[in-house]
Amino acid sequence: MSWVANVMISVGMDDVANVEALSRWLRTEAPRRAQPEVRGVGFLKPITNVESNPWGGWKHPECEVWAGALNHADLDALGQRVFETSWREPNQVQLLVMDQEEGFFRLWMIRGNELRRFAPLEPNEEDEG
Numbered sequence: 001m002s003w004v005a006n007v008m009i010s011v012g013m014d015d016v017a018n019v020e021a022l023s024r025w026l027r028t029e030a031p032r033r034a035q036p037e038v039r040g041v042g043f044l045k046p047i048t049n050v051e052s053n054p055w056g057g058w059k060h061p062e063c064e065v066w067a068g069a070l071n072h073a074d075l076d077a078l079g080q081r082v083f084e085t086s087w088r089e090p091n092q093v094q095l096l097v098m099d100q101e102e103g104f105f106r107l108w109m110i111r112g113n114e115l116r117r118f119a120p121l122e123p124n125e126e127d128e129g
Helices: 013-028 075-084
Strands: 004-011 035-039 064-071 094-099 106-111 114-119
Touching: 004 013, 004 075, 013 064, 013 075, 075 094, 075 106, 075 114
Parallel strands: none
Antiparallel strands: 004 064, 004 094, 094 106, 106 114
């Protein structure tokens, strides 16, 4: 059985090296859920590449967005790693996570001295409609 988490992270232009380091950590050191002794859950790729510009519109995005589908990722460990990274622009970091069997992304941002979930707080997948 595979357990997939869709992950995107948006950062300021000065934080590309930090996202590259996060991607290497995910590939080689990140723990798996329910198997903390097993390391490596996937990696992130940039989706705001100027050369290929997969976005619509006539302009290039003015942010750096990376995405990946992670296998059996310990999402608490991912959140902790994002929070503990020495971001140049921590207020610009946005982590979006959609765990398997969830219907929408959750948005996490660093505010003050914590990684806080901003949206959506409600509804959840169990809500009517």
